[in-house]
Amino acid sequence: MYVKKLCYENFRNLKDGCFEPDPGINVIFGDNAQGKTNLIEGLWLFSGQKSFRKVKDAQLVKLQEGEIKPARLQMEFFAAGRAQTAELHIQNRRTAQLNQIPLPAPAALGQSFCAVVFSPDDIDLLKDAPIGRRSFLNNAISALRPKYEKMLQLYNRAVQQRNALLRDVQFHSELTALLDIYEDRIAKTGAYLTSRRKEYIAALMRHIPEIFQQLSDGSEQPALTYQCSAGDGSEQALLQALQQSRGEDTKTGFTGVGPHRDDFLFCINGLPVKQYGSQGQLRSAVLSIKLAQAELLKTFSGEQPIAILDDVMSELDAFRRDYILNHINGWQVFITCCDPEPADRLVAGARFQMRAGVLEKTAGAT
Ligand SMILES: Nc1ncnc2c1ncn2[C@@H]1O[C@H](COP(=O)(O)OP(=O)(O)O)[C@@H](O)[C@H]1O
Ligand SMILES: [Mg+2]
DSSP states (O other), rough: EEEEEEEEESSSSSSSSOOOSSSSEEEOOOSTTSSSHHHHHHHHHGSOOOOTOOOOGGBBBBBSSSSOOEEEEEEEEEETTTTEEEEESSSSSSSEEEEEEEEESSSGGGGGGGGGEEEEGGGHHHHHHHHHHHHHHHHHHHHHOOHHHHHHHHHHHHHHHHHHHHHHTTTTTGGGHHHHHHHHHHHHHHHHHOOOOOOOHHHHTTTTTHHHHHSSSOOOEEEEOOOOOOOOHHHHHHHHHHHHHHHHHHHTSSSSSSSSOOOOEEEEEEEEEEHHHOOHHHHHHHHHHHHHHHHHHHHHHSSEEEOEEOOOOSSSHHHHHHHHHHHTTTSSSSESSSGGGGGGGGGEEEEEEETTTEEESSSOOO
């Protein structure tokens, strides 16, 4: 699949306009804080996922004095053998249209348009707290299965209801019967989330070893495993864990077990990379997860996703950079950089310069 045109209005610092990329490699260069990442963030949002910069939707709307107008993004793209259009409106929340038909949820765009992004923050996925890993899984799976997002909302609501009840039940013991109802809901929806997440981790693991071995010296064995906070994460195990933790949870006012407390672990030769890995191993581990994710998107959609490389050209060593570029050979690629020089070696494609939110096509590559 490839993007033919992206038009934007009231989006971040971009001056209203359109971007017509090349179906091959696109290099967007410019100084810092000019709007390069904003532009490719606009493309990424059509994957139906949240921004890869972990911001609230409201931050995507252009800040300007006086009246706040919603941001509007329109895209023409080619996928599933035909030209298609999609549109996103963003204010406090997002709404989406595909081929002029409103979608029930923006996540459903992921069924038609796929993207994978590489950014310098990626390494945080394995370094930071589990919440980032859970949202990685939630986003990645929602893009493939809209039902997952619905179940996640039901699950989160049931957990909030249980938390609220935990505070009141101390004073009104007659409310205990309601706890049973909420815990039943948490266990049912939670077991669905857990099994989809385990399935996704297993699917990633079908690709990771080969990719990882090529990114590292070849002798290291990677393993990605899902870690449940409640037994095996089945409905029965969840229900049991919830009942057992009632006493503790009543004290904290917070549900301490369930998929919202789960995690995943990346090990190399049996040791968690988070604690024991070198910087290079961490980077290879994250890149292998990302490239495996791209493989799954490709299998799912039957075509190549678009690839976004935000500011990673100067950060990656030549070996890893070439590996990624070879891996995504034939895909439409968007590369942002301050200095266009590393991209000069790329033959086909187009170059654009971003200056204060204004994009201009420049001469350079053919
Ligand atoms: N909602 C917004 N409204 C207006 N300007 C914004 C908004 N969000 C970010 N910006 C501005 O966009 C610029 C950063 O753009 P970015 O795409 O991150 O730059 P870079 O070219 O370095 O990738 C900053 O000047 C920032 O203040
Ligand atoms: Mg940037």
